[in-house]
Amino acid sequence: MALPKVGLGLHVMPLFKALKNLFPAFLFVASIVQAQPNTSPQSNPAWPKQPIRIIVSFTPGGAPDILARVLAESWQRNLGVPVVVENRPGFGGNIGADVVAKSEPDGYTLLIGTVGIHAINGALYDKMSFDPIKDFTPISFLASTPNVLIVNKRLGVSNVHELIELAKNKPNQLTFGSSGIGTSLHMSGELFKEMAGVQIRHIPYKGRAQSLPDLVSGRISMLFDNLSSSLPLIKAGEVQALAVTTLKRSPAAPEIPTMAEQGLTGFEAVSWFSLMAPANLPPSIQKRLNQMTQRTLNSPEIKNRLLASGLEPAPSSPKDLAKLIHQESVKWSRVVQQSGAKLDQ
Numbered sequence: 001m002a003l004p005k006v007g008l009g010l011h012v013m014p015l016f017k018a019l020k021n022l023f024p025a026f027l028f029v030a031s032i033v034q035a036q037p038n039t040s041p042q043s044n045p046a047w048p049k050q051p052i053r054i055i056v057s058f059t060p061g062g063a064p065d066i067l068a069r070v071l072a073e074s075w076q077r078n079l080g081v082p083v084v085v086e087n088r089p090g091f092g093g094n095i096g097a098d099v100v101a102k103s104e105p106d107g108y109t110l111l112i113g114t115v116g117i118h119a120i121n122g123a124l125y126d127k128m129s130f131d132p133i134k135d136f137t138p139i140s141f142l143a144s145t146p147n148v149l150i151v152n153k154r155l156g157v158s159n160v161h162e163l164i165e166l167a168k169n170k171p172n173q174l175t176f177g178s179s180g181i182g183t184s185l186h187m188s189g190e191l192f193k194e195m196a197g198v199q200i201r202h203i204p205y206k207g208r209a210q211s212l213p214d215l216v217s218g219r220i221s222m223l224f225d226n227l228s229s230s231l232p233l234i235k236a237g238e239v240q241a242l243a244v245t246t247l248k249r250s251p252a253a254p255e256i257p258t259m260a261e262q263g264l265t266g267f268e269a270v271s272w273f274s275l276m277a278p279a280n281l282p283p284s285i286q287k288r289l290n291q292m293t294q295r296t297l298n299s300p301e302i303k304n305r306l307l308a309s310g311l312e313p314a315p316s317s318p319k320d321l322a323k324l325i326h327q328e329s330v331k332w333s334r335v336v337q338q339s340g341a342k343l344d345q
Contacts, residue, residue, distance in 0.1 A: 047107055047285055051082040054110045057096030057117060058179065059089045059207030063228045063311060064112040064273055067142050070306070071275070074296040089207055092180045092343075093117040094128065101130035105137065105278040107285040112142070113274035116183045119328035123336040124182035125343050133325060137281035140293040141316035141324065143306060144272040147188045147245040148230055148256065151222040152215055153238075160196075160243050160262035163222070167198035174221040175201045177211040181343055182336070188224040188245055188269040190339045195264045215239060226271050227253060228310030245269040252310040272328075274321055290318060 052075065054068045065087065072083040088096035097117045103109035111117075113136070122132045149160070157163045167174050178186040181204045193200055203220050205211040208229055215223045216238055223230075223239075227250055234241045234253065243259045244250050247268050259267035275293055277286065296302060297313040306313045316324075 047288065048079055048081050050108060051084055052079075052108050052110065054083065054085050054112065055096045055100050056085060056087045056112050057089060057093035057114070058087070059209050060087055061229065062179075062208055063143070063145050063226045063271065064114060066228065066306075066309070066311065067273055068112050070302065071293065071296055074302075075292055092121055092124070092182045094121055094125070094130075097132070098129050100276065100278055101135040103278050105281040107277065107281060107289065109278065110139070110289070111136070111276040113276040113325075114184070115270075115272050115328055115332070116180075118274070118276075118325050119332045120182050120184065120187065120336060122329060123333040124341055133329065135279050137277040137279055137286055138318045138321040138325065139275040139277055139286060139289045140318065141314055141321045142273045142275055142293070142297065143311040143313040144270050145226045145228045145311050146250050147185060147224050147269050147271055148227040148234070148253075149188075149192070149222060149224055149242045149245070149259070150215065150230055150234065150239040151242060152218045152220070153240050154218055155221055155240070157242070158240065159257075160259060160264065163242060164196045164198060164263075167196070167200055171199040172201055175203050177203045177205055177215060177220040177223040179208050179211065179225075180204050180206065182341055184269060184271045185224040185226070186341075187332070187335055187339065190341075191267065191269060191335070192224075192259075192264070194338075195267055224269075226310070231310050250310060252308055272324075274325075286318060290315075 054072055056064045056068045058064050065085070068085045072085050076083040088099055093114055093116050097111055100109055100111040118132045118136070121128065151157060151163065155166070157166055176189045178189060180186065186202065186204065189200070189202060200221070208225060211220070211223055212233065214220050227244060230239070230241070231252060233239050241253070241256045243262055244253070244256050245259055245268060247258060247260055249256065249258060275289065277289065294315045297315045303313050
């Protein structure tokens with residue numbers, strides 16, 4: 001199957017009101033598993049015999065976490081073994097990815113892969129404890145989501161034109177947050193700076209749970225985030241959404257214009273997510289995991305609900321996923337070099 005296009009551009013209120021948006025993610029997962037199909041193929045009955053771990057390299061509540069819990073709930077209902085989601089955030093996803101890369105290739109430890117882990121970090125970090133391509137077995141593409149530019153409501157801008165004008169009048173006085181240095185959200189901000197010709201300071205966070213309260217309170221001016229993660233805040237009117245980073249408007253929020261519509265022609269940044277296993281996974285287990293993923297994400301009920309949340313599911317073959325990762329690695333390496341970003345792990 002053809003994977004969705006991934007762009008060249010580049011997963012004052014009380015604090016508890018901002019953090020409350022983590023809980024809808026869990027409620028969302030619980031609501032969609034009711035209609036899940038049987039995901040248990042008849043082949044390879046010897047697997048699984050023990051609990052399966054799905055590692056999420058980011059904090060709870062975001063798009064990778066939502067996808068992991070959708071898979072976990074579906075599989076657990078049909079496999080007869082526990083399927084546990086484990087959040088291991090840090091270093092742009094490298095901490096969780098390292099756990100999986102060094103695990104036994106037996107199908108019991110899996111990773112929600114991201115564009116950052118597999119296509120950006122290899123160019124960003126001087127030294128890494130694993131190879132983001134060679135140390136993993138691709139299982140399936142999972143979904144993609146637009147990034148969205150959201151700003152503090154008291155910033156006084158209502159569109160990208162006004163934001164650019166403000167930034168040019170106040171060089172290096174505005175700030176943008178992201179979920180970490182080198183993430184696709186950080187690179188979205190760097191692309192915006194380059195294409196708009198503005199100077200805005202980057203403030204990296206360990207995750208969206210830390211950055212959103214600072215955006216709402218005004219500690220930072222703006223934030224690039226996955227649309228699927230920010231949609232509850234946007235709909236609640238707690239932040240101002242200026243643009244999505246895809247070439248077309250998102251079905252989940254068609255009222256939000258694109259960057260390209262507002263003068264930044266060609267601006268495109270998409271966050272994508274995949275299912276990965278350690279390198280040298282037996283082909284029979286790879287095939288079964290792919291079948292299970294396909295059946296879960298192709299369920300009409302699950303697909304419609306993911307779309308409504310801002311995620312666009314598109315399960316793929318392992319071969320197509322491997323091809324995408326290679327292409328994205330080439331593109332993002334160039335972008336990282338242009339940004340001048342470099343880190344030591």
